[in-house]
């Protein structure tokens with residue numbers, strides 16, 4: 228059976244070139260970078276080179292890279308750390324309704340501690356408006372966190388404009404760029420952000436490693452207490468192999484961003500065109516301010532998990548914003564924030580392409596999906612707008 | 620995460636469809652939680668379930684539980700059929716993942732609703 232992996236927003240395979248540079252750092256070059264002797268000094272150089280490389284690749288000339296255990300930790304350090312460091316200045320933070328849970332739940336944990344939280348709405352395409360941000364900022368606001376690109380619908384936020392609004396008001400701006408890096412150009416100086424999150428496993432690097440960029444002068448209170456590693460922003464002996472892998476993965480992702488986008492854009496458009504031509508199938512997200520690898524549709528009268536299972540049986544791996552797939556009772560908060568009704572949100576399907584995706588894969592998907600939808604609709608008690616023409 | 624039996628019923632659901640002149644119809648669930656089950660029964664001699672069909676909007680568990688209950692109760696009397704619990708349905712499928720026990724395991728409720736509907740119509 229043909230196997231098609233269309234869940235690259237969930238995770239990506241580690242690249243051979245990345246694995247290769249990581250391997251020596253498990254047993255051969257095993258030293259602790261904090262050690263003063265030769266074994267440690269040798270590794271310290273490697274870690275610092277990775278840090279400088281990552282910083283240069285992200286175009287963040289006025290800050291530093293701090294290595295972490297992944298996107299989730301970077302988001303938490305940025306949000307909890309900055310809010311606590313600025314507790315004397317104010318207690319108001321602002322985020323958006325479509326953030327990843329790593330951001331949203333970190334913000335909500337501050338709310339429980341007595342912070343004031345504003346969750347900015349999005350329009351039907353998932354976009355946050357800079358005007359709404361400007362209107363939400365008060366003299367108590369200390370931090371704004373808005374993601375660069377959304378993991379479910381691929382909507383790309385106007386980060387440069389949003390960060391400029393925050394800067395005008397003297398408020399820190401963090402952005403979660405986990406899904407953006409490698410998909411669209413990222414230059415932190417140009418974006419004007421104070422903090423930025425990346426993760427290894429979304430860019431063909433290792434799982435369990437990420438980084439947080441922090442502009443010079445921005446203070447964060449660490450989540451952990453321990454040694455002096457990562458300037459105490461993130462104590463603990465460094466994940467050296469992971470850090471080396473992250474830097475190499477980032478290098479390849481940045482180098483190849485343009486060519487990957489050029490390959491994926493026509494495939495994305497072909498898939499969107501083919502799928503939305505089916506009866507009662509709609510596109511979620513934005514048509515152009517969209518990651519090149521993301522397709523997200525809603526299939527009316529069909530539930531998302533049953534679509535995933537059916538596609539899985541045909542060898543196609545995808546995901547959904549249906550409640551059944553999140554372990555929660557409510558469907559995706561992202562789709563609901565975009566104004567979808569429950570049924571439409573439950574019937575969503577996310578397909579995220581990657582380096583290995585070919586046109587044949589897309590043809591296969593377009594071949595298989597109509598039959599699956601028809602079969603599930605035939606089982607559904609819900610009827611289409613135009614009567615029963617879709618129900619057999 | 621699902622048993623082979625669940626996947627079998629999901630892939631080859633038994634008794635899908637609508638009974639046009641059903642004697643009882645039971646519908647449970649709502650779009651909010653993402654599961655709607657509709658069971659149709661045809662009641663024959665001695666109050667036995669002569670025919671049963673289902674239509675379900677929902678996840679794999681919702682479809683599989685609807686499918687298997689049609690097998691479990693076909694030919695049974697109404698009083699036998701209503702003793703089947705949601706738990707019995709889950710067991711007949713070799714179990715369901717814990718998160719599915721509440722939201723998608725509604726087939727026995729749908730059946731009882733269909734029987735109630737039948738009794739109401741008859742009265």
Ligand SMILES: Cc1ncc(COP(=O)(O)O)c(C=O)c1O
Nearest residue numbers: 297298299327329378405406426
């Ligand atoms: C937008 C976004 N932020 C954060 C994360 C979490 O990253 P990690 O899995 O490295 O903790 C993810 C991955 O699921 C993501 O898509």
